[in-house]
Amino acid sequence: MPGRDRSWIRVALLLCGALSIPYCLAESESMSSPGTGLGTGTDPHTLLADFRRPAAMPVIKSNPTTPEKVALGQMLFFDPRLSGSGVISCATCHNPALGWTDALPKGLGHMGGRLRRHTPTILNVAYGEPYFWDGRAATLEDQAKGPLTSAAEMNMPAEVAVKRILSIPGYVTAFAYAFPAKPVSVDTIAAAIASYERTVVSNSAPFDKWVAGDEGAISPAAQRGFSLFNGKANCAVCHSGWRMTDDGFHDIGISGSDRGRAEVAPGIVQLEYAFKTPTLRNINQRAPYMHDGSLATLPAVIDHYDNGFASRPSLDTQMHRLGLTPAQKADLLAFLDTLTSVDSPAIIPQLPQ
Ligand code: HEC
Ligand code: HEC
Structure with a gap:
């Protein structure tokens, strides 16, 4: 399929063309090792397809929308x-x-x-x-x-x-x-x-236009950020799919006494301090972040993942010190900014009397 071929070329360019050779090697290495965030496998062909929005809304049989x-x-x-x-x-x-x-x-x-x-x-x-x-x-x-x-x-x-x-x-x-x-x-x-x-849905964001093939829809910095998101920064292992969430529960090392998922499903060490992975759609519109609102900005979130999390037995095995450079952190941030869509203003209804 031509679409797939183009996706592959874009990912290859992203990883190797625009970047310096040593970085390129480090990046492709981490992308081809298992469990680094490619979701459905290690073939870069599938990478962009993983982030494509579904065409249809889910249908709820027990409460059909009217x-x-x-x-x-x-x-x-x-x-x-x-x-x-x-x-x-x-x-x-x-x-x-x-x-x-x-x-x-x-x-x-x-x-x-x-x-x-x-x-x-x-x-x-x-x-x-x-x-x-x-x-x-x-x-x-x-x-x-x-x-x-x-x-x-x-x-x-x-x-x-x-x-x-x-x-x-x-x-x-x-x-x-x-x-x-x-x-x-x-x-x-x-x-x-x-x-x-169920009608509160985000519109197409610059990132979606890029996934659909519009090369100029996001900046080169954001494209490098996407590569980091799936590679060295290891974000996509949990923030997967078009909403950028696996709908799973993980302890990402936010300090505090709230036991999260373990209150609902006790007895499993990995669920202690584990919270649902939030969507990253329109993420720059809703600071502060995390289940306790403890991280005030997106740069603070990136610093947390880089080197700021608490170590404890329940910490997700995918959490490790990232060693991101300031330039890489800026690229990651540029990528997160491309997930925000321009949505039609919400209608505040007239209330019945
Ligand atoms: C091990 C799974 C995992 C990995 C890896 C991961 N996240 Fe998360 N992310 C989560 C979970 C779970 C939360 C909510 C945690 C909480 O509130 O305690 C979260 C929260 C967030 C939030 C806050 C969302 C909100 O609405 O409050 C942002 C932003 C975020 N992650 C971005 C990233 C970025 C960027 C990376 C890569 C550097 C990353 N995540 C890596 C699972 C993960
Ligand atoms: C006083 C503030 C407040 C009000 C009022 C409120 N919410 Fe919430 N809402 C929250 C908080 C806090 C949570 C998270 C609680 C938790 O996870 O333990 C939440 C969680 C949710 C979630 C879950 C989202 C997810 O991704 O898991 C939905 C959906 C939601 N609220 C809808 C509603 C609806 C519908 C109403 C009105 C009937 C409502 N909320 C009223 C504060 C509020």
Whole structure:
């Protein structure tokens, strides 16, 4: 296939043409050794294909998306009347203007209480399961019930939520359209919100245009950064696929007492302090970073991987000191910047009365 041939040439050029010979050798060596991040094998032909976006959205058989559910879910997502205090909506923490998060190390919940973990983005959540930093919710429908009823977050008991919805005629009509045969319940509330969340998808980024064959879509520095991402910096071993995540759990050596996945699946040493690999799509829009919001900037994240992580028995075996030069760190950063797309502004709906 011509496309494949071009991809191969681009990777070969990337690795060997634009770079000095000793670096080129070091890089190709690390790329051909097993487990360095090529994902589906060691053949560079497959490298760019691994990062290509799927053409279609996943289909959810148990809760098929309809325009009526999406419209309802969008209202619920932005509606503070769904919280015990009447002042917090999902969008308070998952704010579309802040990359669908809150720009805080740890979010503020009911009555301003500080939450235990950093608010993750909901961008592209349609594609990856399970949910939460520790993966304790299997589906988006399950997930949505968590913050709604959690005393620390929206503090809204299910019965109170249903009663409040039934007191707003505009909602009664919208629920009747979205779920013709079902009563208003915490399940239909969650199903509508999940349907809306599945529409929050990033557009094509400069990196996607480059993957599709537009040579000039990203800078030479970013192209070198992509090569480092898959090679010496060893990022793609966990940040794989078009969303740049394996949807797996790893301890990457962030200090702290939060045991992460081990709270959900105890007894496995590798899951101690392990958290879900986040997507890197639009990553430069949502500092600070990590489950505890402890790294303020992307250069701080790169320094962490280079030489800043805690050693302990659960540390992922793919974590090792990288020895990146300042120029390589800059290239990696240039690559991460190409993952941000220009997305249509989120629509803030008029809420029913
Ligand atoms: C007070 C802040 C706050 C509010 C309000 C809030 N969230 Fe969250 N959200 C968080 C935090 C913090 C996490 C991570 C918690 C964890 O992993 O333990 C999270 C996790 C999530 C995730 C998981 C993302 C992933 O990749 O795993 C989704 C989806 C989500 N929230 C949707 C919602 C929806 C829908 C609502 C409204 C019903 C909502 N959130 C309300 C702070 C909030
Ligand atoms: C062993 C698997 C693994 C490797 C290797 C890895 N990551 Fe990560 N990455 C993760 C996990 C897991 C997290 C979340 C960890 C946490 O919050 O404790 C994460 C978090 C991040 C974040 C923060 C995302 C956010 O939304 O907060 C960025 C940025 C990032 N990684 C970039 C990189 C880069 C760049 C590299 C290569 C230098 C890399 N990662 C290597 C697994 C990995």
